[in-house]
Amino acid sequence: MHGDHVFGLPGMLLTFLSLLETTSKVSGPPGFPSAETGDPIKSRTLRVYGPVGLYNYICMTLMLCEAKVGVNAQDGRPVIVVHELVGGEPGWSPRDRRAAFRKRDADFAMPGVESRSLSPEADGFWTIPPFEKDADGEGAHGGGAGFLLPPPQRRRQDFVVRAGMVKHTVPTFAYTVQEHDKPGTMDVAAVRARG
Template sequence: MKIDITFLGTASCYPTPHRSVSCTAVRFEDGSVWLFDCGEGSQIQLQKSSVKPGRVSKIFITHLHGDHVFGLPGLVCTLGTAWQGKADADALLEVFGPKGLRSYLRRSLALSRSLLPFHYTVHELVPVPEQFPADWGAWPVDHEAAGPTHPQERLGRDIPVAREDDRCTWHLFSDGCAGVRAGMIHHTIPSFGFAVELASQPGQLDAGRLRELGLPPGPLYGALKRGEEVTLPGGLVIRPSEVVGPPKRGLKATILGDTSDPSPMEHLARGSDVLLHEATMRDGERDKALEFGHSTPAMAAGFADRAGARRLVLYHFSQRYRPAGPGTDPQETVAVLLEEARAALPRGSVCEVSAAEDLLEMTVS
């Protein structure tokens, strides 16, 4: 069991000659691809990568700041080219994101008169009052007024919060192979993190024991792995618990949007095999980071430790922090952010920390 993660954009705020803005691709073993955020230029980055645009089936938007969503209309049109000629006439692109995303995408496609060779739908996460900043009403925007549906649009769901004690969870979907839940994280506008969980797999079959019992390899092995009892011709009943090992826990990848405090979704991130967390500014700029709703490397490391993440990947870097190279001040490179995160982990921590770069590919297994 594995997933491949490709970082298409790792910059904050706006693209630079060195980095594009937020977009991350997650590729599954069946070849399908999900995108997380879609900043300006994402379609160009996608074409530079090994990710096949025609395999993108779902897009998740953490929040509606431009560096996470301005590339979405153009990318959807590009996917239209990649999806041309698909045998399935009912092919559907699913987009998930905060309230207002449906209006944004619908109006962008309608005003540009962009027709698509496939259907799309936007499922909106309904924020809770705790996600809105104090000055939210100073800039009135109607997030409901989306206008008439686009010709290729199928009306999506409004996904309400499910509250349990003081925890908020948005259940996006589960298809038996993978599921996605979203959690609240604090930023200057409603922002979400997504926990992607692959289903557990059956344990290993003890083929040697089965041969001892008189059951040769064949279709009945599959039945035992599915949890079904098998009866041999002589009447012996073989129960799965006798010949199948414990199930293997599915992988979990948690991908956070911009945040100065992701603690409200710690329950969803707990036990992540990989955690993607922003580290916009270095620790010495913590006050400035908090002012703009962002995190520092030590803040990211602290959350990863509390959540018990196996691997922490930093991304969403300020333009100040460039890749190391000739003429670059060593104190203004991503390496500084990486070292601060590592130093912040408690002694004995087994969490592995790395920093993303554009077009970096990573396998999590």
Template sequence: MSMDITFLGTGSAYPSPHRGASALVLRTEGECWLFDCGEGTQTQLMRSPLKASKITKVFISHLHGDHLFGLPGLLCTVSLNCNPQASQPPACVDIYGPQGLRRFLRVALVLSSSQLLFPYAVHELVPCGGQSPAEGQLDPRVTDSSDQLHPQEQPGQTIHLDTDSDCYTLFEDKQFTVKALRLFHRIPSFGFCVQERDRPGRLNVEQLKKLGLKPGPLYGRLKNGESVTLDSGQVVSPGDVVEPAIPGRKVCILGDCSSLVGEGPAKVCQGADVLVHEATLAEGHRERALEHGHSTPHMAAAVARACRTRVLVLNHFSQRYKPLISQKDSEEDDGGEADVRELKRQAEEALSGTGTLVVLAEDFLTLPVPLKRP
């Protein structure tokens, strides 16, 4: 199964002519999952090869506007492009995010008299202490969502921290387990870990031929982990003819943060194939980054090192750092402090000797996540 990540917006604070506000899509065969939805995300989607109608799940890391303001408009645009005569009823779009997201979306849709042609459900994560300064914690009266549901809204879950694993389990299905983890920011922020389940190993066709087994139902039973008995009475177990399982891929996408909270995040993200981590400002602005709850390349690299990540993708850049494409056409590119390549150099310096690859996120960059080999 193919898997890739497309970055729709890689800038911080606001959309600009150079970078869109925060948004990226994790795509697998048949589905697209949107992580954050800053202002202008629907326009970025139109400029990309992705289709907004394929989005089945949305994950919002925190309630700052540059990660959230595009969501009501995107849902309305998707609805406008729905086919009301479709033979199959539209699937529910599941939206995950911090407490307060349910009320934000409900009020935005109700006040704008927006009707959707598909159902949606908001599943809220209950923040814990230590995720933000005291002034960043929202008053429960603001986040309360006990009022009436929007006409197209289905009841969502309220998800609490699992104290045993020190993370939030959002859902599990036949292909993936998705968990959320706590981050420290000016307001409670979350990261998301998408873990693909291991895939059964390939059948050793040559060995099967030697045993006299022809393609058919017995192949399927062996691949599903069952032993089979041949006409000769010989019992063939899966371990005799099935190659080792293919380990599932792991993608971790962190929201704005200056640190992880608790022990769970590093455990959950351990061995990630791809870690998307913000690097808003260069090392020379470390104090300013910390003051605003953000990270520098060295801070992102420290998380990648602790998690033994294969690929670290730096993301969420201050608008002072212009994309590489715009720099090629700009006479102002003097290789100085505002050169986005300096952020990459700083992360690579901190990860020297680890084998971790550092990638700079750019709007419309698509990063494949290849299958692992046993």
């Protein structure tokens, strides 16, 4: 991870957490469930996807700036889940030979931040789970309202997000948003009838 890839991430995460805390105390816009609970960040989880080492980077940065992340007030779930994309082509970068990036010890742990691994599929690409479900089958936003998204039953799932490795001096992923094929609206019979 080069600095230009990750230096903005901790500030962005803290901004999102601040927005979640603010929006959890007011009613949502029309079509969104009310979040008037008084519990900050109730039932919401931010998910981050990236290379091995991202969890350690996020935890250490948030700890060093003494950020207050905490856990979900409703059910104790983490507020941030870091999904590290594991596997891929061996020998991709010097990082593959350094176990420190994969190390998990108490010095890297932070309450409210959890690490999970996501393996590539048979084609060598990673598929990011859809909004409603994560790899464990649980709601991607802790079962509650998504961050600035309509409730799950009103979201369209006509796309999939995939990641693939990019040749670079450090582990780097490119992400694509692939729309599902949509049936055409042309009336073939009418076109053929007109010649």
